[in-house]
Amino acid sequence: SFESSVPEPLRNLWKKFAATNFSNKEQFQKEVVHHVETTLARSLYNCDDLAVYSGAALAMRDKLIIDWNKTQQAHTLADQKRVYYLSLEFLMGRTLDNALLNRDIKGYAAEGVSELGFRMEDLIEQEHDAALGNGGLGRLAACFLDSLASLSYPAWGYGLRYRYGIFKQEIIDGYQVEVPDYWLDFNPWEFPRHDITVDIMFYGYVRRYTEEDGSTVNIWEGGEVVQALAYDVPIPGYGTSTTNNLRLWSSKPSTGEFDFQKFNSGDYESSVRDQQRAETISAVLYPNDNIDVGKELRLKQQYFWVAASLYDIVRRFKKSHRAWTEFPHQVAIQLNDTHPTLAIVELMRILVDKEHLDWDTAWNIVTETFGYTNHTVLPEALEKWSVPLFQNLLPRHLQIIYDINLFFLQSVERRFPKDRELLGRVSIIEESNPQVIRMAYLAIIGSKKVNGVAELHSDLIKTTIFKDFVNIFGPDKFTNVTNGVTPRRWLHQANPQLSALIKEKLGSYDFLKDLSLLSGLEKFADDKTFQKEWMDIKLRNKQRLAKYIKDTTGISVNPSALFDIQVKRIHEYKRQQMNIFGVISRYLSLKAMTKEERAKQVPRVSIFGGKAAPGYWMAKTIIRLITAVSEVVNNDADIGDLLKVVFIEDYNVSKAEFLCPASDLSEHISTAGTEASGTSNMKFVLNGGLIIGTCDGANIEITREIGEERIFLFGNLAEDVEDLRHAHRYGKTPMDPSLKEVCDEIQKGTFGEPGVFAGLIHALTEGGDYYLVSDDFASYLSTHKLVDEAFKDTAAWAHNTIVAVSRMGFFTSDRAINEYADEIWNIDPVKVD
Numbered sequence: 001s002f003e004s005s006v007p008e009p010l011r012n013l014w015k016k017f018a019a020t021n022f023s024n025k026e027q028f029q030k031e032v033v034h035h036v037e038t039t040l041a042r043s044l045y046n047c048d049d050l051a052v053y054s055g056a057a058l059a060m061r062d063k064l065i066i067d068w069n070k071t072q073q074a075h076t077l078a079d080q081k082r083v084y085y086l087s088l089e090f091l092m093g094r095t096l097d098n099a100l101l102n103r104d105i106k107g108y109a110a111e112g113v114s115e116l117g118f119r120m121e122d123l124i125e126q127e128h129d130a131a132l133g134n135g136g137l138g139r140l141a142a143c144f145l146d147s148l149a150s151l152s153y154p155a156w157g158y159g160l161r162y163r164y165g166i167f168k169q170e171i172i173d174g175y176q177v178e179v180p181d182y183w184l185d186f187n188p189w190e191f192p193r194h195d196i197t198v199d200i201m202f203y204g205y206v207r208r209y210t211e212e213d214g215s216t217v218n219i220w221e222g223g224e225v226v227q228a229l230a231y232d233v234p235i236p237g238y239g240t241s242t243t244n245n246l247r248l249w250s251s252k253p254s255t256g257e258f259d260f261q262k263f264n265s266g267d268y269e270s271s272v273r274d275q276q277r278a279e280t281i282s283a284v285l286y287p288n289d290n291i292d293v294g295k296e297l298r299l300k301q302q303y304f305w306v307a308a309s310l311y312d313i314v315r316r317f318k319k320s321h322r323a324w325t326e327f328p329h330q331v332a333i334q335l336n337d338t339h340p341t342l343a344i345v346e347l348m349r350i351l352v353d354k355e356h357l358d359w360d361t362a363w364n365i366v367t368e369t370f371g372y373t374n375h376t377v378l379p380e381a382l383e384k385w386s387v388p389l390f391q392n393l394l395p396r397h398l399q400i401i402y403d404i405n406l407f408f409l410q411s412v413e414r415r416f417p418k419d420r421e422l423l424g425r426v427s428i429i430e431e432s433n434p435q436v437i438r439m440a441y442l443a444i445i446g447s448k449k450v451n452g453v454a455e456l457h458s459d460l461i462k463t464t465i466f467k468d469f470v471n472i473f474g475p476d477k478f479t480n481v482t483n484g485v486t487p488r489r490w491l492h493q494a495n496p497q498l499s500a501l502i503k504e505k506l507g508s509y510d511f512l513k514d515l516s517l518l519s520g521l522e523k524f525a526d527d528k529t530f531q532k533e534w535m536d537i538k539l540r541n542k543q544r545l546a547k548y549i550k551d552t553t554g555i556s557v558n559p560s561a562l563f564d565i566q567v568k569r570i571h572e573y574k575r576q577q578m579n580i581f582g583v584i585s586r587y588l589s590l591k592a593m594t595k596e597e598r599a600k601q602v603p604r605v606s607i608f609g610g611k612a613a614p615g616y617w618m619a620k621t622i623i624r625l626i627t628a629v630s631e632v633v634n635n636d637a638d639i640g641d642l643l644k645v646v647f648i649e650d651y652n653v654s655k656a657e658f659l660c661p662a663s664d665l666s667e668h669i670s671t672a673g674t675e676a677s678g679t680s681n682m683k684f685v686l687n688g689g690l691i692i693g694t695c696d697g698a699n700i701e702i703t704r705e706i707g708e709e710r711i712f713l714f715g716n717l718a719e720d721v722e723d724l725r726h727a728h729r730y731g732k733t734p735m736d737p738s739l740k741e742v743c744d745e746i747q748k749g750t751f752g753e754p755g756v757f758a759g760l761i762h763a764l765t766e767g768g769d770y771y772l773v774s775d776d777f778a779s780y781l782s783t784h785k786l787v788d789e790a791f792k793d794t795a796a797w798a799h800n801t802i803v804a805v806s807r808m809g810f811f812t813s814d815r816a817i818n819e820y821a822d823e824i825w826n827i828d829p830v831k832v833d
């Protein structure tokens, strides 16, 4: 073992001085003060929230890194198969609160800082979100890391250390303005590994020659070289000392590349340019959600990250001196969408060009190693790379892709000799002008398993976009793993009062490790005292949100009104436009009512939040309509508290943490068949809110679990969408009359200059209403009426939310991770200590 590689006396001396860490309040305080005074060079007399937050974070980091070391040693010793989760996005949010709770030391830590004269809530607020992701896909990766560590799986995440995460959103004069998110000025949660670097090559050419034995060898040489430097982020599990690693790569000039010659000879500017070109690779996260734009820098990011990660994975494997054929028994690699698909090609290049394995052996290893998760069926989101662009950047990889494609098409032709069109349909290369590489097809062909992220979505990929591949590979290659969310962050951390109440009823916090235990709540669903406590917590969470809204927007909202929340990326398919049209329709009906009628209405607060991709003009127009409607409605004396409209600026993970507990109703209203899963639907229900939603993504499974009497479903089904679109294209479907009224009102100028919103109206009319807003609008409005009625019966509402929570056990990311581990990765947990 590696222990015996060090002589015993040395080992003992080391152990005598080995790092220890705090395990009670006084020791914690000592560490905090120590860091404030030494690491931060501050003092008792020069100390604020930020300094104490920093001290506490550094103390916590020391604690985590000790467990991290133990974990890595245990994993090395166990020598079991590991999983590597490759994701271009990890939307982690804040760490301090989560780490304190996962290590179960928040109690004494909060007391400790309070004695030092500070409040833990204020310190937590000092932390900058780690926002290295766009939306659901990135947050899913973060929930998965939490579950992998909590379940003690030997797992690593690999990603990019963007200098700028997702932009900050400001709303100026009602419009979204993007501000860069520079988050690294103080980040205590990462460890630079100056000893772990990989040189990554781009461009150049392929030299081909024949060996004496007649075999051909391809060598890729001559291109630009950039260095990847590793930064490690510890990921603490809940209720275990397992602390896994998230390794993020940062780009810098390679030591060979930075031209000291130029620098010294006075060509300072060009040497700085070289440096900046290298650093640009990991500089920014692309801010697009569900759209592929095909920029060279994005491909550079992908290859840089994939090549560095694979080098690292292969290096770790080679230490064990196993035969290459053992590789898939030691390594599983999961591709979070197609962004890391180059890993399939890069591993082929390593095995064939560098390790000189024959093609078939290498291909067998590769196709036993990878799994591919698909997150979308939207055609505009499927990644495609132009062949000329790709060839220039990665010439050898293009050759390998051509070979993979050739062998694949040959095997298809052998099996389906009559079907000539099939070859064109499934070819990795699309014969467009220019030719493009279909990354999803490459990912399918190179993986052992392909999965969708909710049942409907997994069925849809099998029957639509990947239908031919089901025919070719058989149905078993395609599977479903329904998404989940971590109850540690999304219940315990976001809603500590609800978590504590549940603990009181169930007798322990075991439900945080086994969420199915929530079922024990159901028997209290009709208990009046319990209902009261339950609804009081909801009210307090709504009051906290009301205060936040008042402080940040100046809008006063009534905490006992029905809080109706839609927060997620702004996208036409998610249909925030339908929500705001519904709000306008409600406003018009309220206006038309007598005083007496108005008095009978349920007061509502409609809350929106979410970022639009900077280049997505229609999404930005939707934001502008929401803010325009809020300006009118909130200042209309006839309406008062009956309707308020709020746009929450800069929606992110830490805002989601206080929004989810404060909803009565949340909206998950995508056109059926477009939202692969959705995960905020799970978070809202888990926090005691109900859903209005379409039969889409995980809404369907949520309905199955909690019962259809506890969810407000509406709208057309996925199976009818194609026909409806067809009807719009050829028939001229008349617009729904209520929607027509709304459009007329917008065009009258009630919400400001109507020209601003012309694009939105055009999309519904001449544009063919691709997202079927008109088709679903009547059913959407009538379902909102049902919500109003249901909300009046507080006891029934309380009952339904309690029952719903008690049946949400399925939606923990622990369940999802166990399914991946058993069905796709074949890995087992490793006990640490």
Ligand code: F58
Pocket (backbone or CB within 6 Å): 134, 135, 136, 137, 138, 140, 288, 289, 290, 291, 292, 375, 376, 381, 453, 483, 675, 676, 677, 678, 679, 697
């Ligand atoms: C999301 N995809 C799905 N993509 O839209 C959502 O239904 C699902 O719940 C979630 O994944 C997790 O499975 C998503 O967030 C992106 O943001 C990509 C970022 C990179 C460019 C392409 C879109």
